[in-house]
Amino acid sequence: MKTDVATIADPREVHCFTKQIVRIPDRLPIDVSDEDLRRIRAAHAAGQDAPTICRVMTPEDGDKRLTWDPNSKEEVFDAKELWEQLIKEGMDPYRVDQKTGKVTAEKLKIFYAKLGEVVFLPVRAMVGG
Amino acid sequence: MSIIPSLYQNCYNLNWKVTPMGVLTNWKLRYENDGGTADVQGTDISTQWVPLQCCHNYTNTAVSPVNTELYDEMHTKAAEYLVDQINTQVYSNIWSDYKVHLDNGEQAYTWQTECSPPVVVTVSERLRQVMAERHSPAILIRKSTRLEQTVDVREKRARELLRNIVGEAQYQNFLRRGTVSVRGPSGRVYCIQPGHGITTVYHAGHRLARLCVVLEGQFPPTDALVARLLMILGDEESFWCKANITMHNGAFRPPEEVWRPLLRPDLQFEPPVQPTEAVSRADVLSPQDSLVDIYRKLKAQYDGRLATTPQQISSSP
Numbered sequence: 001m002k003t004d005v006a007t008i009a010d011p012r013e014v015h016c017f018t019k020q021i022v023r024i025p026d027r028l029p030i031d032v033s034d035e036d037l038r039r040i041r042a043a044h045a046a047g048q049d050a051p052t053i054c055r056v057m058t059p060e061d062g063d064k065r066l067t068w069d070p071n072s073k074e075e076v077f078d079a080k081e082l083w084e085q086l087i088k089e090g091m092d093p094y095r096v097d098q099k100t101g102k103v104t105a106e107k108l109k110i111f112y113a114k115l116g117e118v119v120f121l122p123v124r125a126m127v128g129g
Numbered sequence: 130m131s132i133i134p135s136l137y138q139n140c141y142n143l144n145w146k147v148t149p150m151g152v153l154t155n156w157k158l159r160y161e162n163d164g165g166t167a168d169v170q171g172t173d174i175s176t177q178w179v180p181l182q183c184c185h186n187y188t189n190t191a192v193s194p195v196n197t198e199l200y201d202e203m204h205t206k207a208a209e210y211l212v213d214q215i216n217t218q219v220y221s222n223i224w225s226d227y228k229v230h231l232d233n234g235e236q237a238y239t240w241q242t243e244c245s246p247p248v249v250v251t252v253s254e255r256l257r258q259v260m261a262e263r264h265s266p267a268i269l270i271r272k273s274t275r276l277e278q279t280v281d282v283r284e285k286r287a288r289e290l291l292r293n294i295v296g297e298a299q300y301q302n303f304l305r306r307g308t309v310s311v312r313g314p315s316g317r318v319y320c321i322q323p324g325h326g327i328t329t330v331y332h333a334g335h336r337l338a339r340l341c342v343v344l345e346g347q348f349p350p351t352d353a354l355v356a357r358l359l360m361i362l363g364d365e366e367s368f369w370c371k372a373n374i375t376m377h378n379g380a381f382r383p384p385e386e387v388w389r390p391l392l393r394p395d396l397q398f399e400p401p402v403q404p405t406e407a408v409s410r411a412d413v414l415s416p417q418d419s420l421v422d423i424y425r426k427l428k429a430q431y432d433g434r435l436a437t438t439p440q441q442i443s444s445s446p
Binding site for chain 1: 282283284285286287289290293294295296299311325341342343344345346347348349352355356357358359360362363364367371372373
C-alpha cells in the first residue's frame with residue numbers, strides 16, 4: 001500500500017522540531033499493538049496494575065507508542081531519562097484521562113512513573129498561523 | 130434617409146424589442162409620456178404593422194420590406210418624437226415609462242412599456258452600488274465535511290489516538306462533521322478543525338474569537354487537531370498566547386488585556402448583538418449623500434463597532 005510515510009531509519013529515533021534526535025532506550029518496548037493498548041487501558045480503568053502508555057507525536061509515523069512498567073526500576077530509569085530529553089527538545093507531556101465519559105488532559109510538570117496514558121506534544125512546533 | 134433606421138439602431142443598441150401587434154385599419158396612434166404626446170394617424174391600413182414596445186430583450190422580428198416601407202411612411206412623426214425622447218431622456222438618465230394608445234374606432238389598445246430601458250449609471254451611483262455589495266452578506270455554500278478514509282498510516286494512527294482520547298461517540302462525530310468540539314477549563318467551547326484549520330471559540334452560543342494555531346512540520350492533520358485539543362484542555366492560556374487571535378468584531382491580534390479576561394470562568398461575557406447590515410445602512414445612508422459623506426459615515430460606524438467590545442470587556446468585573 002502506497003503511503004506518504006517518510007522512510008524511518010530507526011524506529012527508536014524521535015526526530016524533534018529542534019532538528020535533534022532523541023533515541024528511545026532499548027529496554028522500553030515500542031510499537032505496542034492496538035490490542036495490547038486496549039488491554040492495558042482496560043486494566044487502567046479497572047484499577048489494576050498495568051504499564052504506563054506513552055505516545056510521542058512525530059511527523060514520521062504519527063506517534064511512537066511505548067510503555068514502561070512502573071514496577072521495573074530499569075524501565076522507570078530509562079523512561080525518566082527519555083522524559084527529560086523530550087522536554088528539553090520542546091515537547092510537553094499531557095496526561096490523558098476519561099472521567100465519566102469526559103476527556104481531560106493535564107500538563108505534567110514532573111515525571112511520574114505510574115501514569116495511565118501520557119502524550120508528548122511538540123508544543124514548540126505550534127505557532128500562530 | 131428616413132429616421133426609422135436610426136430608431137431601429139437605437140432599439141438594437143438598447144436591447145429593445147419590436148413586437149408585431151396585429152392587423153389594424155384606420156388607426157390612430159398616440160405616444161405619451163412625461164415629456165408630452167405624439168400623435169400619428171393613417172388610413173387604409175390593412176397590413177400588419179409593427180409598433181414599438183419597450184422591453185429588455187431584442188428579438189429579430191424586423192418587419193418585412195413592405196412593412197418597413199409602411200412603417201417608414203406612417204411612423205415618421207412618432208419615430209422622430211421617440212428618437213428625440215431616446216436621445217434626450219435615456220442619455221440624460223431621466224427616462225420615464227411611456228404609454229401607447231392605439232385606436233381605429235372599432236378597437237382600442239393601450240399598453241405601457243413593460244420596463245424601463247437600461248439606466249445609464251453614473252460613476253457615483255456605481256460606486257454606491259459597489260460599496261453596498263461589499264457590505265452585503267456573502268452567500269456561503271457548505272461543503273461536505275465528512276472525512277474520507279485514508280491510506281496514510283500516520284493519519285490512521287493519529288485518528289486512532291484521537292479515538293482513544295475523545296471516545297467513540299465524539300470520534301464518530303468528528304468523522305461526520307470534520308471538527309471536534311470541547312469545553313475548555315474556562316468554560317468556553319472550542320471547535321477544533323484538523324490540519325491548519327481555524328479554532329473557533331464560542332460562549333453561550335456566541336462566537337467570541339477565532340484562533341489560528343498551526344503545527345509546523347509534516348504532521349498528519351488529525352495529529353494537529355489532537356495537539357490543539359490537549360493543549361486547550363491542559364494549558365489553555367498557552368494556547369491563547371501562541372494563537373493569532375481574531376475577535377468576534379473583527380479586531381486582529383488584540384492586546385492581551387482584551388482577550389485574557391475571556392479565559393476567566395467567572396466572567397459573564399455577552400457579545401453585543403450586531404445589527405444587520407441592511408438596517409445599519411438604512412440608518413446611516415441616504416440617497417442624497419455624496420460619496421465623501423457615505424465614506425465618512427460608514428467609517429464612523431465601523432470604528433464605533435470596533436470600539437464597543439474592548440470597553441465592555443475592560444469594564445466588566
